[in-house]
Amino acid sequence: MAKQPSRGERRRPIDPSTADLLDDIELRDKRRTMTKRERAEKDRAKERLKRRVNWDLPVDLKEKVKTVAKKEGIPESSLAAWLIVKGFTSLGATPDEWHEALDAYKETSGSPRFEWILDVDKLMDEES
Amino acid sequence: MTDILAIANQKGGVGKTTTAVTLAHGLAMEGAKTLLIDLDPQGHVAECLNKKKSPGLFKLLVQEFPLSEVAIEARTNLFIVPGDKTTEKVKRYLASDIRGSETSTRVFIDVLADAPFQVVIFDCAPSYDILHIAALIASNMLLIPTKLDHLAADGVNEILRSVAELRSRDESKVDLVAVLPTFFERVTKETAEQFKLLVKDFKHLVWPPIPDDVRAREAVAYGQTLWEYATWSPCIVGYKSSKGDENIGGYDSTLTRVMSALGMEREKHG
Numbered sequence: 001m002a003k004q005p006s007r008g009e010r011r012r013p014i015d016p017s018t019a020d021l022l023d024d025i026e027l028r029d030k031r032r033t034m035t036k037r038e039r040a041e042k043d044r045a046k047e048r049l050k051r052r053v054n055w056d057l058p059v060d061l062k063e064k065v066k067t068v069a070k071k072e073g074i075p076e077s078s079l080a081a082w083l084i085v086k087g088f089t090s091l092g093a094t095p096d097e098w099h100e101a102l103d104a105y106k107e108t109s110g111s112p113r114f115e116w117i118l119d120v121d122k123l124m125d126e127e128s
Numbered sequence: 129m130t131d132i133l134a135i136a137n138q139k140g141g142v143g144k145t146t147t148a149v150t151l152a153h154g155l156a157m158e159g160a161k162t163l164l165i166d167l168d169p170q171g172h173v174a175e176c177l178n179k180k181k182s183p184g185l186f187k188l189l190v191q192e193f194p195l196s197e198v199a200i201e202a203r204t205n206l207f208i209v210p211g212d213k214t215t216e217k218v219k220r221y222l223a224s225d226i227r228g229s230e231t232s233t234r235v236f237i238d239v240l241a242d243a244p245f246q247v248v249i250f251d252c253a254p255s256y257d258i259l260h261i262a263a264l265i266a267s268n269m270l271l272i273p274t275k276l277d278h279l280a281a282d283g284v285n286e287i288l289r290s291v292a293e294l295r296s297r298d299e300s301k302v303d304l305v306a307v308l309p310t311f312f313e314r315v316t317k318e319t320a321e322q323f324k325l326l327v328k329d330f331k332h333l334v335w336p337p338i339p340d341d342v343r344a345r346e347a348v349a350y351g352q353t354l355w356e357y358a359t360w361s362p363c364i365v366g367y368k369s370s371k372g373d374e375n376i377g378g379y380d381s382t383l384t385r386v387m388s389a390l391g392m393e394r395e396k397h398g
Contacts, residue, residue: 013331013332014327014331014332014334015332015334015335015336017335017336017369017374017376017377017381018327018334018335018336020369020370020371020376021323021336021337021367021369021376021377022323022324022327023370023371024314024369024370025320025323025324027370028315028320029320032317
């Protein structure tokens with residue numbers, strides 16, 4: 001019969017802020033032992049992370065972006081960024097202009113984090 | 129009821145007086161009428177608050193002056209019982225007290241009974257003497273500042289052993305203990321190693337550290353507390369966490385923790 005792995009010492013909670021600081025120290029230690037190349041790669045990954053987004057889109061819209069990006073031979077994220085810039089430019093610059101443009105599509109949100117969500121399907125129907 | 133906090137480590141130069149003065153003034157600024165008692169013959173509590181060293185403790189415990197006559201108002205809500213070289217005589221007096229050693233070690237319980245203060249803080253001397261024992265017996269919370277080096281960490285062990293011994297004889301009321309790393313240098317490898325060892329040994333007792341900061345020394349030179357001299361300094365505000373907006377460590381967060389440990393609510397933070 002396989003030997004039961006030792007449970008070791010029962011863990012006692014440490015102060016969360018102290019734990020955060022220990023994590024920082026651990027990271028710093030890891031970084032200290034990295035080669036120049038590993039450090040540069042780590043920095044690049046950190047930069048990439050700053051630009052990364054994770055949004056929920058309607059499936060149709062997502063497919064549309066995918067199709068156009070493929071056809072044009074560009075990354076989907078490039079196309080999405082281009083469309084956002086276009087959207088910002090065409091809608092105007094002031095908060096009032098934005099408010100006016102979005103107001104007709106606002107619906108009460110079921111999430112406690114947000115007051116409203118936008119009815120994007122309604123917009124897609126109107127635009128098609 | 130008066131909460132009594134002892135700030136102690138048998139190792140010297142670990143930031144006991146700076147911690148005691150900063151927390152006492154912090155509590156006073158938060159509205160808690162606070163008494164800071166200097167148990168160190170160096171008498172630096174008074175110096176830190178721009179007051180003269182004087183035989184306050186000697187008058188209180190040897191000449192038996194009433195507390196109201198001995199306590200000096202150093203800031204709004206903050207009173208001190210200053211000390212000086214006569215504190216050495218106090219130790220000798222208590223050690224040879226004909227009333228018996230038990231009475232001597234309970235001296236602060238008697239003196240502070242019905243004291244009109246919300247919080248009393250003892251700034252203990254870096255030695256294990258009768259005043260130290262009397263402070264531990266009267267206190268309900270113990271804060272142990274420690275530098276991050278091997279010898280200072282050994283001092284933490286020593287004082288925890290002393291408290292355990294007193295508690296085993298039902299002589300100490302200390303029910304809250306915290307270890308406060310001081311002079312923390314974030315970029316020094318030895319500091320990091322010692323900090324990890326400290327957390328490994330004392331686990332949840334270790335509070336986030338006080339950053340090493342020259343302003344702590346400068347403030348003393350101007351007779352000001354850190355709240356007056358440099359509220360924005362790292363030793364007050366702590367470190368920016370890489371995980372979020374909350375700062376880690378510093379006397380500001382330590383004050384919040386002390387108040388919360390003593391069941392007091394802090395009106396503002398930061």
